[in-house]
Amino acid sequence: MTAAAVPFPAPGPWRRWLSTAAWCLALGGMAAVLLLHIESVQTARGIQGGFGFLFQPAGFRISESLLGVTPDDPYWMSIAAGLVNTLTVALVAIPLATALGLGLGLLGLSSHPLAARCAALVIAPLRNTPVLLQLFVWYGLLLRLPDLRQAWSPLPSVLLSNRGLALPAVHGWLPYAAAALAALALGWRARRRWGNAAWYGALAAALAAWALLPAMQVDLPVRRGLGLQGGWQPSIEFAALTIGLVVFHAAYIADIVRASVRAVPVGLVEAGQALGLTPRRVLRLVIAPYAARVALPPYANQCLALVKNSTLAIAIGYQELMAVINTVITQTGLALEGIALAVAVYLALALGLGGGLSAWNARHTRHGPGDTHGARLGDRPLSAAAPDARPWRRRLVSAMFAIALAAAGWALLDWAVLRAVWLGDPAACADAAGACWAAVGENLPLLLFGTMAEADRAPALAACAALLAGVALTLGAGRLPARARAALLAALLAAVACALSGWPWGGAAIGPQRWGGLLVTLILAIAALGAAVPLAFALALLRRSGSRAGSLAAAGLIEAARGVPLVTQLLFASFVLPMLLGGGVSKFSMALAALTLHTACLLAEVLRGALQAIPPGQMMAARALGMGPAAAHAYVIWPQARRIAAPAALGVFVGAVKDTSLVSIIGVFDVLGAAKAVVAGTAWRPYHVEVYLAVALLYFAASLVLSLAARRMERVGA
Structure with a gap:
């Protein structure tokens, strides 16, 4: 005899809709109250809200943009120019970061220990330091370049100086690019229906369209007096932002590449080898397609993160979207409207880029991941999947990496230690060939305490020591009983509170404004x-x-x-x-x-x-x-x-x-x-x-x- 389930009356649909309506009314009411309060504050300051300011003259110049904007143009054109600058940075940085990350990831997967160590030595500092700090370093290094009269020219008509980069500009390329993209899209669809003949026909049509278009013109940068004329001249701020974003996100893309390749099932590789495929064809036809499907979601996140990190240009003076909106808010006082525009644009960019990559991912994974059982490439050395038939090549590569590591290590040791200046004033560092660590030592109180008064530095140092001890206790005292750990943490927090409040010795309290x-x-x-x-x-x-x-x-x-x-x-x-x-x-x-x-x-x-x-x-x-x-x-x-x-x-x-x-x-x-x-x-x-x-x-x-x-x-x- 089976026990019958006791029926419980399910809540009616009207209850669920009532709960949803209550939530919506509560959230809508809170939002309305907040908006009315902000509008009242702006009105009290004499600021008329709304988005009508977008059609008023901006009154400031966009120093660098593909759109020609003057101070007499309305605000919406200046914001559009900032958006174009953001998209320009993304379109330049994403392919470069992808290529560099792919190279670092494959280097980290190498069976040569020294090659993998080199990749790890490059990736670790980039991943574990703030991107804003890296931007400052790149910006300062680029400012140290020679002036325009002694500009470095690595290629003909390419000049690099402390004013930025000068490149040849191609005018009239947009119709050619549109015709090529249309031919590729139509040819791809026609090839799936009618075969390669349709593909070749689409390419022939694209070439015929190119023949009818006006000729492109190449504009070369030329020195004129103390400046440059012609070509494309991105500023030093654009170069620093692009380089910083490329190397920072390349480190994350490298880890994505390494993890996705290690996730490939060994059975698929062995099947390709059993069919007689060469190691390169196994990599191209078996490993790369599977790893690409695994890597696409985290790679999409990195692309979105790169677009969002382009807002850090506000710290080095490049006028991208957020920097322009910040200027607009400062001039008009319309903080809510300006932030709303920024939120809408960045959410639209995130939805557009993320949605496109998600659609591509869904299209290429609709048949499932294939073989997901058994060992993965990460469970065994990659050399087992593609053995090296030429051991002399392995020894040669190892020797090259050993020489490169030794040279880089000696140069770093010579600059950072042997020829470094540890004490003294700026004059002591003027003629030094190494690092000037005196700049850190002489300014250590400013780095540790900021602009805090002399009397506040000792309590602040005690509070910092207690906080660091608490962090060490939280992360490293795994064997301590929970009660003992909680008691020690409470004691350290009490020490921090006493140091900053001045109790019990009667000192003055140190508020957040003075930290x-x-x-x-x-x-x-x-x-x-x-x-x-x-x-x-x-x-x-x-x-x-x-x-x-x-x-x-x-x-x-x-x-x-x-x-x-x-x-x-x-x-x-x-x-x-x-x-x-x-x-x-x-x-x-x-x-x-x-x-x-x-x-x-x-x-x-x-x-x-x-x-x-x-x-x-x-x-x-x-x-x-x-x-x-x-x-x-x-x-x-x-x-x-x-x-x-x-x-x-x-x-x-x-x-x-x-x-x-x-x-x-x-x-x-x-x-x-x-x-x-x-x-x-x-x-x-x-x-x-x-x-x-x-x-x-x-x-x-x-x-x-x-x-x-x-x-x-x-x-x-x-």
Whole structure:
């Protein structure tokens, strides 16, 4: 006899719609109240809201753009010119980053240990230092190039100087490109229907169309007086931004390439070898197609990240979209309208690029991934899949890499140690052939404490020491009992509070307005991560909840925060939060709010994936034992999700630590802001590389510690 299930009345559809309507009304009411409050603040300041300003004269010049814009043109044309600059950077940087990342990834997959080590030595510093810091380094290095009279010419009619790059310009190429793209698209569809004859016919039609088009003209750059005339002359800011984005994202693309190749099943490679394919044809016909399908989703994320990181041009003076909108907000005072335009454009770019790559991915994976069982290439050396038939070639390559590593190591040792100047003033470094570490030593108080008063430096140093001890305890004291660890953390936090409040020795309290240097970076990183974890968990649960409106609200917030650049979010916090809160908000608090929300939304997706990996029976078993939803999540679901999400979550934490460097854009005086203040002076300006390398070492050490902790958690599963 089987027991009959006890029927429970399902909630009627009207209840679900009532809940959705209540959520929508509540969210809409909150949004309306906030908008009305912002409009009232703008009206009190004498600012008339709305988007009518777009048709008013901008009054400022776009110094570099493919669109000819003058100060008399309306604001919308200036914003369009900034958008064109953003797209230009993306169109130039994405192919270059892809090519460089592919080369580094294949080098890291090499069976030669030295070749793989070289790739790792290049990738690790690029991944573990902030991209904004790298942009400053590239910008300073390019400014050290010779002037136009002694410009370097690596190719005919190509000039590189401290004014930028001069290249030959081709006029009238757009009709040719449109005809070629149309011929390729039509020929591809015709080939699938009627074979190669249609393909050749489309190419012949394209050539005939080219013959009817007006001839293209090549404009070469020519020196005239003290300047250049003709050609395409991208500025030094454009070059620094492009180089910085290319090398930074190439490091991530290299890891994507390496992981995707290692994910190829060995059975597919062995099948290709059994058919008599050569190693190159196995790579081209078997490994590359499978690895491309695996790599496309994370590669799409890198492309989107590159477009968003182009907003960092605001820090080096290149007028891309966000820099132009920032100027518009400063002139008009319409912060809400300006940020809304930026959010709409970047979300449209993210949806367009992400949607196109997703459609391409769905088209090429509709037949399934193929053989997904058995060993992968990552489980065995790649040389086993494609053995080297010529051992002398392997020895020759090893010797070449050994010589290159020895030469690079000696040059670095000679510059950084043997010929370096460790003490003295700028005059002591003027004639030195090596690094000027005196620029770091002499300005160490400014780097550590910013503009803090002399009396505040000792408490700030004590607070920094307690914070670093707390981080070390959290990451390295795995064998300590939970209660002992919690007690030690509480004691360290109490020490930080005492140092900054002046209690119990009666010192003056040190508020956020007076913080600077290392203290700002540490508190921002720790506070943002501490506040982001519970918020991320709440967002992940809300997105997986049965409430349709709550799930949509959480999804909308998460996708908006992920799709909009962090620079835009920081500017939103800087311009709009004071209007919402009535002023009196410190820049530190605004930066902390933006970093917390951004990190929480990234972490929420990691936690959502971990929660989806937990079988539903775990919750059912917990409820069957009499646990409530809160207790079941606290004692059953959350411990499992934490173990699953720990490696990926620590990756988000590494990104959050590097993102703290962006707060200098809105005037928060962190470590990077202090470094900028050091090199802003004329005395130490020539030694900006040494100053930025010292700051980079700090971020690299923090990122390396978190990365090692993630690997350890991945190995032990805890």
